[in-house]
Amino acid sequence: MDRQELLSRVAEGRHRLEVDEALRLFEEAGLDELGAAAHRMRVRLNGDQDVTYLVDRNVNYTNVCITDCKFCEFYRPPGHGEAYVLSRAELFQKIRETIAVGGTRILLQGGHHPELDLAWYVGTLRAIKAEFPGIELNAFSPSEVEHVAQVEGRSVREVLAVLKGAGMDGLPGGGGEILDDEIRDRVSPKKQKTEAWLDVMRAAHELGMVTSASQVIGFGEEPRHRFQALARVRDLQDEADARGAIGFLSFVMWPLQYESRYGEVFGRKGQRLGADRAEYLRHAALCRLFLDNVRHIGASWPTMGPEIAMEALAYGADDFGSTMLEENVVSSAGSTYTCMTEDSMRDFIRRAGYRPVKRDSSYLPIS
Ligand code: SF4
Secondary structure, three states, X not given: OOHHHHHHHHHOOOOOOOHHHHHHHHHHOOHHHHHHHHHHHHHHHHOOOEEEEEOEEEEEXXXXXXXXXXXXXXXXXXXXXXOOEOOHHHHHHHHHHHHHOOOOEEEEEOOOOOOOOHHHHHXXXXXXXXXXXXXXXXXXXXXXHHHHHHHHOOOHHHHHHHHHHOOOOXXXXXXXXXXXXXXXXXXXXXXXXXXXXXXXXXHHHHOOOEEEEEEEEOOOOOHHHHHHHHHHHHHHHHHHHHHOOOOEEEEEEEEOOOOOOHHHHOOOOOOOOOOOHHHHHHHHHHHHHHOOOOOEEEOOHHHHOHHHHHHXXXXXXXXXXXXXXXXXXXXXXXXXXXXOOHHHHHHHHHHOOOEEEEEOOOOOEOO
């Protein structure tokens, strides 16, 4: 099929992009033609007027972790002088501050702490919901859930059901990085493998939780790894759709935030890591085109900066992410963009030519 015909068919929903076709487009298509096709698909799925955003805070309840991912600047091993677990009072204070600036959601994420058991998580979720009944709690990641299940000796499905009962509204797609074990073995050998990440998400979908998926690029992987990983996300969403579940409501991709010295750490000495503007926008457009069953695509201002994130809104993205009153993970890795006021977020969206729409985790508008 001729390239223009392929892009038109995908944009119009008449053809599903296969991995080899995505690779061909990645190698051969111009950035502008990819952006135009991705934008057509965005307009078909989400209209051409609105860009959504969310006001929230990313609360990292602990930085203690035993998983030692090679790219992680955030975690501290147990017993380290800078290791912490937030107290209930500290958690509540952060949530109060979030609500005071119009926040509606807390993203609760942390390391794999060897001593926090399910009772600690349940107690924390219940206490937050009792004190702040209106706040949405999107909590943990598939690898944290698996870690808690291992600490407890229970299945991830049982643990997720207990956490949901305690007030967890949704499961963010953190820890997905590249869902390809060849890459995971290289950059995070102790972390959850691809099948296990998908299994936790499958269980969350079966339990009716709102979930998202994400991808981090620029570990020195080949383009095929990125698209093979996207195919795993798309296949799981097909399963959710067949079951009538919500599944993944959104997807966001961002580049690794590291200097070239990490090439050596990953066994890729001298190789450029992360992605520049052109590669980010190229892959953002292809993510939109590839993930035909995931409705929303986010632009990543914390890693690319707001100006490039505004550009991404013309490359298939329809959501500007969240204000993130606090962020500790990509900022530990050197990103200079770590939080944004609601006013400035609305301003960036307007300057890109769209109407800003505040939303909740289910992408429903909030007035
Ligand atoms: S990325 Fe997550 S799992 Fe890996 S070391 Fe950091 S905190 Fe631990």
